[in-house]
Amino acid sequence: MPEIHLWSGLRHLAGGEEIVAVEGNTIGQMLDALVAKHPRLEPAIKAGVSVAVDGQIKPNNRASKVSEESEIFLLQKLRGG
């Protein structure tokens, strides 16, 4: 299963977990699975997050593919500037 690294401010909403393993082949599936596993994360995910997959930050692409080997970090919602 892909593993998601949470930023430290989210960990208290995920039972203290820093890394959460969830099912999913896309960013969207993975985020949905994350919320299903830790419902208290829902407001954070709904507010918008960026997802870094193997070093590339993807601001808003639920369809983007992920794999078990992908290194995945949640980041706060970044904007264009």
Added chain:
Amino acid sequence: MALDSGKPKFKYIGTRPNRPDGLDKVTGRARYGADISAPGMLHGAILRSPHAHAKILKIDASKALALKGVKAVVTRADFADGLSGEDWNIQENCMAGEKALYDGHAVAAVAATSALIARDAIKLIDVDYEPLPHVTDVDAAMAEGAPVIRDGAADYSVPEGLHPNVVRYFESGRGDLDEGFAKADLVLKRHYTTEAAHQGYIEPHACLAQLGADGKGELWCCTQGHWYVRQMCAAALGLEVSQLKVTPSEIGGGFGGKTTVFIDPVALALSRKAGGKPVKLVMSRSEVLRATGPTASASMDIKMGMTKDGKITAASGTYRMQGGAFPGAPVDETTVLAFANYNIEHVHHVGYDVMSNRPKQAAYRAPGAPMAAFGTESIIDEMATQLGLDPLEIRLKNAVKEGVRATYGPKFPAVGLIETLEAAQSHDNYAVPLGPNQGRGVASGFWLNWGGDTSASVAISEDGTVAVTVGTPDIGGSRASMALMAAEAFGIPYENVRVHIGDTASLGINEPTHGSRATYASGLAVIQSAKECIQKLSKRAAEAWGIDPDAVIWEDGFARPSGPNAGEFEPMSIAEIAGNMSSSGGPISGHFEASPETYGGSFGTHVVDVEVDPETGRTTVLRYLVVQDAGKAIHPSYVEGQFQGGAAQGIGWALNEEYIYGEDGRLQNPIFLDYRVPVASDLPMIDTVIVEVPNPGHPYGVRGVGETGITPPLPAIANAIAAATGVRFTKLPLTPPRVLAGIKAAKNA
């Protein structure tokens, strides 16, 4: 969409042809927002709150409506109901509802047959206000007992017990700070502040709007992103998005401040109320400064640990940022970028998004990054001085590179910080001897850059020339860059390509020209569209020759058989194929619609020499060097222009620019005489060095370059002044009175 192959050789990329819009601009032919007119046009004016915070008890517009020539008055009642989130924030900022939230907040607007009548009419509108306590300082806005701007505005992230003006809270980090600081030979903790600075674009906001009772409308405006304008206006007025067509004018600067709307929904509402007559609305400079977004101000606590040989062992930062009377201060970017230049094992960031009675902040060139850099790069410089280390060496020792884990989590791809530091180190400017009262400052900076929704179209004309349409307004020469990339892809002269900025009905949605994305994302879209055209052109040639399309290659504007086995045919030019396109299958064009995500961040390093007059505290910038990674400079002159522009704006922010509010909460410096942006005589020619570490995610290696340049100047200038005076300043701007007071205080200490 990866880099075409290694570091490709180019024919047109990297040359410096004249910009296609240059003649129009130097002859005055270019049409900016206020240049657009229509028959029967009315003129609008906006009544603005004289209070920093007040309940609006009653608005009586009867006297204004009785004035001859007045055709419409609108208030908040003329906008859509039931919005939420950012749609509501934007609507509320364009026209106040129950409360005026800052000095200059719009409360009503008039459309009349002349601008003079409209301005007279707004003076006849009676507004009953009930003034409320106000707060404009970020630390004061968080303090116990501070006036509450809007209860219930905080989101999920804010811990219990914080003041209601704190609307978002963010915390991130890794490692063990105690362990990291314990390894340090020197630990410093400092408090820094930066003031709100305006984007300072030359052209005030202006638009011409027409909206009928049937909900169909058109809008012409100066904007960085007309699809954003369309969506925001449609939400504010309750329109179907596609019923509104938005066309961008030429734009006299934006720097992030024109990625949102301030007057456009108001002009549309006035037009609708005036029976569909077009309404022109143009802001004055004081309206721009009072009521359009500056960036946030910041109050920061930075702590850093370092070994005596310059290795950073730990760093932490707390960032309190006010973004006006709405959520949205760029604390996300500030915290992400705060220590991103450096490879630090133990790091921690805390961010607060705080509301105050100031205008709604808007993006400003690398939003949030300059403030973060001021803290980080200032404390590094002070530590370097205390440890007797060279400031560039200390940065080289800690600089990130490919494979290093960023302070925000993921590993860096190929990046060019080390290359910029080395280029700065070997530049002549770094060896110029300094005289009395002179000092040298260095600082580095970073911006992640951006991709975003992008659509483009490339059409082949009958003579083989090419029309390119993109959706990103040209602010800094991007039409030249697009034409160069198209010329390179087709192998045809730059002059044979004309680039247009399409309106919202011409292309799929586009994000604005923001995030340093235009040359990267629209450029990538143009290249991909051109490749689609080339595929079609090659197919036409193959069909004419009666060979397989795979046996055709495209070189220098010609279709050619790929080798002897493909057959012997005279190469067919783009003009020849285009001339026959109607009889060979019809029009030839290419399109691109996607959200590219392979943007590459850009690092920069600046070196500045200043002289400080000990009698007056005035700082003179003697020489200034910008070194930045462009990935690949498509048109080097405009890359250098971006470097210089970012540096100039950062110098202004460092030395003079600030929003000054009185005790009454009103802005005291709403004109350029008092809000002091740098002018040409304030600055030396800014030297530039373009570093090229190709972005592997772009066919030609492009990285965005527009924003990084404003990130290092704040600390670079402060560091240079510290070197010149021996006094470390931690509060910007470094105006002559502030510097003089610091010098005197140090002497008396």
